[in-house]
Every structure is written in structure tokens, then in C-alpha cells.
Amino acid sequence: MTVTRGELAMLTTTGRDPLGLLREQNATREQWLIPLRMARMAQSPFTFYRGTAALMAADHSRDPHSGIPVVSSGDAHLSNFGFYATPQRTQAFDLNDFDESAWAPWEWDLKRLVTSVIIGGRDTDRSEKVVQAAAADAVRAYVSSLNTSDGYSPLERYYSHFNQEMARRHLGKESRRVLEEAAEDSRKRTSDRAARRLTEETADGKRRFFEAPPVMSHVADEVELNVADNYRQYLLSAKADIRMLLTHYTLEDIVRRVVGVGSVGTRCYLVLLRDADGGVLILQVKQALRSALEEYGGFPQPEVLTETTGVSGEGARVVGQQRILQAYSDPFLGFLQSASSGRSFYVRQYHDMKGSVEIGELGDTAFNGYAIVCGAVLARAHAQSVNARKVVTFIGGGKRIRRAILDWSNDYADLSLGDYQAFISSEMVDEKTGR
Structure with a gap:
């Protein structure tokens, strides 16, 4: 293995040029749409975070990593999970964005998810106690679900999925209600x-x-x-x-x-x-x-x-x-x-019963429950890779890895906030459309 569990908490902050990277990306896009992209990213720290998957990937490249790759989403933040119709016309809840998907160390996806819990929680004016509990529970759900999947055969892991019935069994009343309402709304999107x-x-x-x-x-x-x-x-x-x-x-x-x-x-x-x-x-x-x-x-x-x-x-x-x-x-x-x-x-x-959960509309209990669901769903996705058992072995009991992921994610949330503040103060954001 490349590193110990504790070393996954290390965040390298040198050698970064976040605004330069955004300009580099913008240069390859349709120029007449760049002001709209910048305006959407400028709306809040969370929307900025949503638009900076490339920046986070660049930051990952400078940090120690586990050396255990899995098929990864590359952009597993809270808003990239949601409902959609299966070919059998039932509804599934799963990851729903794969533009950045590729092979990468398993913790890169988990760190992106947990950091989104922290940034999203703060952005929706939750107490730090609530935010930290939700972030920790997302990691626990990931570890627990990955361990459970390790007891399945590859075929059983392939057929496993998350649905509303699983939510009823594992989540509280408020969380179940929120997911059911979101599912009902998405069923109308045809x-x-x-x-x-x-x-x-x-x-x-x-x-x-x-x-x-x-x-x-x-x-x-x-x-x-x-x-x-x-x-x-x-x-x-x-x-x-x-x-x-x-x-x-x-x-x-x-x-x-x-x-x-x-x-x-x-x-x-x-x-x-x-x-x-x-x-x-x-x-x-x-x-x-x-x-x-x-x-x-x-x-x-x-x-x-x-x-x-x-x-x-x-x-x-x-x-x-x-x-x-x-x-x-x-x-x-x-x-x-x-x-x-x-x-x-x-x-x-386009719009085949697709829909996501608006985290700003969640109460604190439902926010925590939603973080748990996303952690479990991410684990199910990673469990499909042949290296999943190596990940389980690396994680061990889960306590040290939880601390490392939380420390890194909290530090990154602070770093991302600084990037956002520099961004909205830059010439990249048009004052007429910025915020």
C-alpha cells in the first residue's frame, strides 16, 4: 500500500492555482456561455464546489492516496445522487452523473461526497454539530455498506440496489418522508x-x-x-x-x-x-x-x-x-x-422520472439521513470493482479512516471556501450576473 490510513488526512495546499485552472477549462468551452457558467458557480459556496470537480482532482493528485483504484464517479457530491426510472418502470435511487467517471483511488469519491456534506450543510445554515454528525455518518454508512457487500458474491453485489423500501428500514421517519416526496415528484418528470x-x-x-x-x-x-x-x-x-x-x-x-x-x-x-x-x-x-x-x-x-x-x-x-x-x-x-x-x-x-433531493429543503434529521443514503449508495457502486476487498482490508475497523476522511474533508471545505471568495472577487464574475 502507498500510505497508512492516517496519511489520507494530509491535504497539500501548495502548488495550487484554482482560478488559473478555471480559466484553462473556460478556454475550451463555448465562449458565449462562459458568463452563465461563472454566474451559476458564483451563486453560493456549494454551487462553486459543484463546478470544481477538476480542481479537486488536481488537488488529489498532490496528496498521498491509498493506491487502490476502483471505478469511480469522479463527482460524487450530494446533488449528483437521485431518482430515475429502471427499464422495469420502477424507481431506483443511485448516482446519476458520470461525466468524470474513470478509475481512481476509492477515497477520492468518498472525500468528494463528505466534503459536499460539510459545504452543503454550512451553505444551508446548519449548526456545526449537525454538519459534523452528517459527515461522520456518511463515512460510517460507506464503511458499513462496503463491509456488507464484501460478504456477497460478485453476482449478488451486481444485483443489489437501493430503493425506497431500504430507506424505510434504515432511515428515520423524517428522512423517509423526504425521500418519498422527492421520488413522487420525480415520477412526474417524463x-x-x-x-x-x-x-x-x-x-x-x-x-x-x-x-x-x-x-x-x-x-x-x-x-x-x-x-x-x-x-x-x-x-x-x-x-x-x-x-x-x-x-x-x-x-x-x-x-x-x-x-x-x-x-x-x-x-x-x-x-x-x-x-x-x-x-x-x-x-x-x-x-x-x-x-x-x-x-x-x-x-x-x-x-x-x-x-x-x-x-x-x-x-x-x-x-x-x-x-x-x-x-x-x-x-x-x-x-x-x-x-x-x-x-x-x-x-x-431526458426526464425519465429523474429527480434529485434539494438539500436546502431538508430538516437537520433528514439531511443526516440523506448523507447516510448517499454514503451507502457510493459503497454499492465501488463494491462492483475487483479491488473492493482490498479497500475493505485497508479500511479495517473504520475508526481511523473515518477520522482521516473527516479531517481532510473539513480542511478541504475551508480551502474551497477560500477559493470561492477569491473567485467572486475576481474579474471572472460579471457583477451584473454574478450573484
Whole structure:
């Protein structure tokens, strides 16, 4: 092993240039959207943290690590867990963002989650006692769930998942109620509802997306034709049953849609499909960049993943890692690589019972319960990797690792707050749109 458990508490604060890294990222994005990205990141310390996965990966690269890699989310903060529909039309609760997914030391994901508990808790005006208890319980849940998974066979770990029934058994009344309300709200988020809210019927009987710039706007004709051509390439990466299903639909409209915080400035499109009876299906085509864990964290990737990415693009990485980390994945997942631009994309359904928990609306007890759930879900994802047993052995009883993760995460929360304050005082934030 590279380090002891206690050494995982070490945070290196030298050699950092957080604003320089953000400028470097901005240079590769659509420049007309950079002010919007900066404005969203400037809203609060937590939204800033959400947009700085690359910065955290760069900081990880300077710190001691366990040397035990697992398939990782790369951005496992509290807002990147949520509900979505399974292919069986039931609801699952799981990780739901995989843009940065790759192989990395297991503790990098856990530290990002625990730090988000601390920053998110402080950002929603909770007492330090409540914040620290939630952070500690997230680590306990991760360790406990990973130990439980170690007693399962690989097949049993593969089939395990988190659902509302598990929440009822393991969480308090307030936490159960909050998750159930969030699940109920997400069940309403369907392609039909999205079509009613985002599209209108034209005089010729077709449907067309509304214009709502800069968040949603139609693209130039040549871009639309390129996306349409790439849609056909996506079909080749989709499963055979999905390819057959999509033969019942025709492509009716394409729009650019700005999403998220850290993703603002990358290329993202919505594709409106209709069947012969007027039924709608909306797919999201989202640009996939190189994983921050590799690009900024500097962590070497397995040869098989490097080869896959080299042949099929970063979209193939995102889709592959998502299928590993989630208990159930969107059946419409696929990827493509533009022949004209070389850019990589992945494809998924838009608003298929997807929803997340707004941490600002949680009481303290529910906030703690939500942190526990996220810790357990992260453990289930990491348990799929062949190195999971090595992680269990490294962690041991859990007390020392909990202290190390908490110490590092508290220090990083303070460091991130300083970065945020420097950010909002910089020229990067437009005073008219900043906060």
C-alpha cells in the first residue's frame, strides 16, 4: 500500500492555482456561455464546489492516496445522487452523473461526497454539530455498506440496489418522508411532461422546441444536420431492442440546452422524436470531455479503458462506467463521435422520472439521513470493482479512516471556501450576473 490510513488526512495546499485552472477549462468551452457558467458557480459556496470537480482532482493528485483504484464517479457530491426510472418502470435511487467517471483511488469519491456534506450543510445554515454528525455518518454508512457487500458474491453485489423500501428500514421517519416526496415528484418528470413544457405544435402539425435563450435555443442549420447525422451513429451503439424501438420514431426537432453547473459551456442538445400517433420521446445528447480524474488527477487508466476511449471516444467511457456504477441504467444509453469535429458525446433519455433531493429543503434529521443514503449508495457502486476487498482490508475497523476522511474533508471545505471568495472577487464574475 502507498500510505497508512492516517496519511489520507494530509491535504497539500501548495502548488495550487484554482482560478488559473478555471480559466484553462473556460478556454475550451463555448465562449458565449462562459458568463452563465461563472454566474451559476458564483451563486453560493456549494454551487462553486459543484463546478470544481477538476480542481479537486488536481488537488488529489498532490496528496498521498491509498493506491487502490476502483471505478469511480469522479463527482460524487450530494446533488449528483437521485431518482430515475429502471427499464422495469420502477424507481431506483443511485448516482446519476458520470461525466468524470474513470478509475481512481476509492477515497477520492468518498472525500468528494463528505466534503459536499460539510459545504452543503454550512451553505444551508446548519449548526456545526449537525454538519459534523452528517459527515461522520456518511463515512460510517460507506464503511458499513462496503463491509456488507464484501460478504456477497460478485453476482449478488451486481444485483443489489437501493430503493425506497431500504430507506424505510434504515432511515428515520423524517428522512423517509423526504425521500418519498422527492421520488413522487420525480415520477412526474417524463418525456410527455417535458414535451408539454418545452415544445409547441406548429401550423403543419409538427412539434418544435420553444426558444428560451441562452438556456435553450435552436442551432444553425449546419449544426442541426450534423447532430442529425450523428444521431444515426448513436443508433449503432444502442442495444438491438432500442434500435428496433427507435425505428417507430422520426426526428422532429433539435435544440441546444444548457444544463448543470460545471457542464455549462460544453455542447448539449435535446432531440425531439415522435411516433406515428404523435407520442414523443426526448433524448439528450451531451458532450463528453476527458475525465478530470485522468486529466487533472493524473491517475493512469487501465489499458482496456484507454483503448476503448481511443477508438470510440470519451462518450464510450461515460456510458461504460455508468453501466458499472449504477444498479440499473437507462436503456437508451449510447455514444457517438462526430466525424466532422472529433467531439465525443453520450446519449440518454431526458426526464425519465429523474429527480434529485434539494438539500436546502431538508430538516437537520433528514439531511443526516440523506448523507447516510448517499454514503451507502457510493459503497454499492465501488463494491462492483475487483479491488473492493482490498479497500475493505485497508479500511479495517473504520475508526481511523473515518477520522482521516473527516479531517481532510473539513480542511478541504475551508480551502474551497477560500477559493470561492477569491473567485467572486475576481474579474471572472460579471457583477451584473454574478450573484
